[in-house]
Amino acid sequence: MAFFVSVLGFAMVFLPLFAASSADLSSTFYSSSCPKALYTIQTAVKAAVKKEARMGASLLRLHFHDCFVNGCDGSILLDDNSTFTGEKTATGNVNSVRGFDVVDDIKSKVEAVCPGVVSCADILAVAARDSVVCFGGPTWTVLLGRRDSTTASLSAANSNIPSPTSSLSNLITSFSNQGLSRSEMVALSGSHTIGQARCTSFRAHIYNETNIESTFSTSLQSDCPFSGGDDNLSPLDASSATVFDSGYYKNLVNKKGLLHSDQELFNGGSTDSQVNGYTTSSSTFFKDFASAMVKMGNISPLTGTSGEVRTKCGKVN
Structure with a gap:
């Protein structure tokens, strides 16, 4: 309880600065x-x-x-x-x-x-x-x-x-530090409905952890051996890797999250109900994701005469 009180206290101070x-x-x-x-x-x-x-x-x-x-x-x-x-x-x-x-x-x-x-x-x-x-x-x-x-x-x-090894509490804190709520963190994590991850990012999850469906973890081990193959890739959402949908959350409910940090969103904690909700309502996920992306995109921008407009993105003018 004390943790969530501290998060709320931080957000009350941070968000007015964020809005301005x-x-x-x-x-x-x-x-x-x-x-x-x-x-x-x-x-x-x-x-x-x-x-x-x-x-x-x-x-x-x-x-x-x-x-x-x-x-x-x-x-x-x-x-x-x-x-x-x-x-x-x-x-x-x-x-x-x-x-x-x-x-x-x-x-x-x-x-x-x-x-x-x-x-x-x-x-x-x-x-x-x-x-x-x-x-x-x-x-x-x-x-x-x-x-x-x-x-x-x-x-x-x-x-x-x-980190891909983050616990739920660490994820909540990381997003809170950017003025983003726990609910927004869960919605933004849905970006993992597309993309791939390197073996080194999920090896410990598929070999050492129990909060993962056994057939799923075994299927990943051929492409991600216990040693070597660090750069081998696996889709973050194996069910629909090239479609932006709510399949990511359905995977979590079935204990098929690729990363430890993914599966933490559905592991008997405070975000389980939101994950469950997204599995039955893609429209709710889409609405929440879009709203959270707007808010994330507005984190501490440089405006007016601050900074510059670079001619080349890799170096200052």
């Missing part, structure tokens, strides 16, 4: 300055996903990992330089996040139609939405006007991005 920091964002931010921006991003995302279906989940994940480190400011895209070490080599990112080349391609296409106008942070937010739509998921109105950071934080990336 996102007040300058607008769905029409580029209507005059770059009216072709959204269409250009959408077209590029569709082409990238058509070329490689996995890229949709990768672009969605880039936005998530960006927002959890000092806000949605494009910092995850920055390469190391002489003044700072970037976030790409953080524990939750190295050999994991991908799609930087696709973001660079999108940026170059946007620059071609309106140079120096659209931020890399906004491109990540729009590309995440368009990726979900490509897989049959919900759409939402992306608020725009973020500017790009001129620095990055390896230490914040190491501490803020939830």
Whole structure:
């Protein structure tokens, strides 16, 4: 009980700051300055996903990992330089996040139609939405006007991005630290209805843990041996890996969550009822997911004269 009291206390202090920091964002931010921006991003995302279906989940994940480190400011895209070490080599990112080349391609296409106008942070937010739509998921109105950071934080990336071995309480705390509720955490976790994970991320879950259906864990062991094969991939949602649906939650109820952190959402704890609800109402999941994505996308954006609009997403101007 004390834990939840502390979370609520934190949220009461944090959320007013959160609301104020996102007040300058607008769905029409580029209507005059770059009216072709959204269409250009959408077209590029569709082409990238058509070329490689996995890229949709990768672009969605880039936005998530960006927002959890000092806000949605494009910092995850920055390469190391002489003044700072970037976030790409953080524990939750190295050999994991991908799609930087696709973001660079999108940026170059946007620059071609309106140079120096659209931020890399906004491109990540729009590309995440368009990726979900490509897989049959919900759409939402992306608020725009973020500017790009001129620095990055390896230490914040190491501490803020939830681990695939996280417990339920750790997940709740990680999301609460970003102003996101327990319910929003469960909804956002549904992004794992698409995408894949490396063997090293779920090996302990399939060999050492009991909260997993035995036939399912055995079936995974051929592609993820007890030693070796760290980079071998398995779908996060084996039942419908290329469709954005509520199958992820049905898997959890059947103890077929690929990651330890996934299965923690349905393990006799406070989130079981919400998971159960999503298994019977995809529309509720879609509505909650879209709403939570808007809120996550508004975490501590740089606006006005803060930051910059990078010409190239991997380096400051």
